[in-house]
Amino acid sequence: MIDRYYTGVFLVILSAVGFALLPIFGLYAYGYDVSVQTLLFFRFFIASILFFSYIIFKGLPWRLNRGQLFSLFILGGILYTIMSNFYLSSVKFIPASLAVLLLYTYPIFVTILAFFVEKERLSLQNMAAIGLCFLGLYIVLRAPFHNMNYLGVFFALGAAVAYGIYIIFSRQVVTQVSPLVTSAYVTLFASISLFALGIFLNTLNLSSIASGFAWLPVMGVALCSTVIAIFTFFIGVSLIGSTKASIISTVEPLITIILSTLLFGEALTVLQLVGGLLVLGGAILAVLPTVGIRKFASNSQKG
Numbered sequence: 001m002i003d004r005y006y007t008g009v010f011l012v013i014l015s016a017v018g019f020a021l022l023p024i025f026g027l028y029a030y031g032y033d034v035s036v037q038t039l040l041f042f043r044f045f046i047a048s049i050l051f052f053s054y055i056i057f058k059g060l061p062w063r064l065n066r067g068q069l070f071s072l073f074i075l076g077g078i079l080y081t082i083m084s085n086f087y088l089s090s091v092k093f094i095p096a097s098l099a100v101l102l103l104y105t106y107p108i109f110v111t112i113l114a115f116f117v118e119k120e121r122l123s124l125q126n127m128a129a130i131g132l133c134f135l136g137l138y139i140v141l142r143a144p145f146h147n148m149n150y151l152g153v154f155f156a157l158g159a160a161v162a163y164g165i166y167i168i169f170s171r172q173v174v175t176q177v178s179p180l181v182t183s184a185y186v187t188l189f190a191s192i193s194l195f196a197l198g199i200f201l202n203t204l205n206l207s208s209i210a211s212g213f214a215w216l217p218v219m220g221v222a223l224c225s226t227v228i229a230i231f232t233f234f235i236g237v238s239l240i241g242s243t244k245a246s247i248i249s250t251v252e253p254l255i256t257i258i259l260s261t262l263l264f265g266e267a268l269t270v271l272q273l274v275g276g277l278l279v280l281g282g283a284i285l286a287v288l289p290t291v292g293i294r295k296f297a298s299n300s301q302k303g
Contacts, residue, residue: 008239011232012248018229020255023096024263025217025225026088032214036088037198038205039218040081044191046222047230051184062181069185071173076186077193079166084190085197086159093152095266097257101140101276102156104253107286108133109164117168129285136278139271179234187226246287250280 029039055062064072090099108130114120141153170182177185198204209215237245253276260266268276 004239008236008245009248010236012236012240012245013251015229015233015236016249016252017255018224018226018232019249020100020252020259022221022225023088023091023099023256024259025220026091027096027264028217029214029221030092032208032211032217033205034208034214034218035198035203035205036085036092037194037201037203038208039221040084040088041191041194041198041204041206042209042218043084043221043226044076044187044194046219047226048184048188048191050227051180051187055181055184060178060181062184064177064181064185068173068177071169072177072182072185073189075166075170075173075182076189079162079169080186081190081193081197083159083162083166085194086155086162090152090155090159093149094156095268096260096264097253097266097268098140098148098272099152099156100253100256101272101279102137102153103160103163104250104279104283105133105137105157106160106163106167107283109161110167111286113164113168118172125285125288129282131282132285133279133282136275136280136282139275139278141275183230243287243289247284250284253280 026036026039052062087099087103090102111120111122111126111130115122115126141148195204209218233245233249236248240248257268257276
């Protein structure tokens with residue numbers, strides 16, 4: 001039981017590291033003049049090939065009906081496309097450390113959307129999480145910062161809202177589809193949408209990854225920040241449960257902050273770090289079971 005638990009914890013942390021590397025790889029790719037749409041197209045195109053190859057190799061059912069395909073197109077071709085575009089666009093205007101903190105307000109938007117869309121009751125715990133998160137957000141954005149660009153802030157918060165909508169919608173439409181098959185179709189539809197978007201905006205430069213070592217961060221995004229990150233998270237969830245996995249995953253912004261500081265010299269002020277901790281505290285409180293923190297803590301110790 002202990003081996004199973006710690007294996008699950010390790011895999012979820014490994015997944016968080018993969019996702020935390022996404023903006024880092026993105027910044028390196030931009031240094032080779034790879035556009036956001038080009039980077040994301042290759043990310044999802046490569047990931048979809050690997051996901052479907054694994055599914056077919058394992059003999060897993062992958063054929064879906066029209067309704068399921070349409071729902072997954074909405075998830076991947078629209079919502080996840082918007083979210084990923086906004087997030088990776090934000091790091092072109094603001095430091096990755098700030099972008100990831102703003103993205104991690106998404107559990108609060110999930111809570112708010114669940115109240116309006118799914119008529120879920122707002123408990124005192126939910127309201128405390130919302131208040132904590134928005135207090136932290138206020139401190140982060142009001143603190144003096146040498147590289148504050150509000151277009152980047154808009155993109156990062158837009159990514160959080162889009163991801164919140166994605167989660168709410170996915171809870172309603174993919175209950176009969178396995179997470180692995182969902183990921184395969186979401187990445188496939190996202191790659192198609194990004195290809196079309198890149199052609200429409202004239203920002204798709206497929207030859208850019210052939211310049212120098214541009215292919216390294218592109219492959220890093222596709223493999224480390226997508227395929228490996230998703231696989232390890234799913235396995236980790238199966239071993240320790242979704243709640244614990246969600247809470248452990250909040251190490252992701254901390255990893256991004258550390259890496260962006262070491263690699264790019266980005267440093268948050270003390271006040272912004274305090275605000276960031278409040279944001280993460282609100283995110284953790286939002287995903288805790290509504291039965292309460294004490295009961296959750298005692299249950300988690302049984303793992």
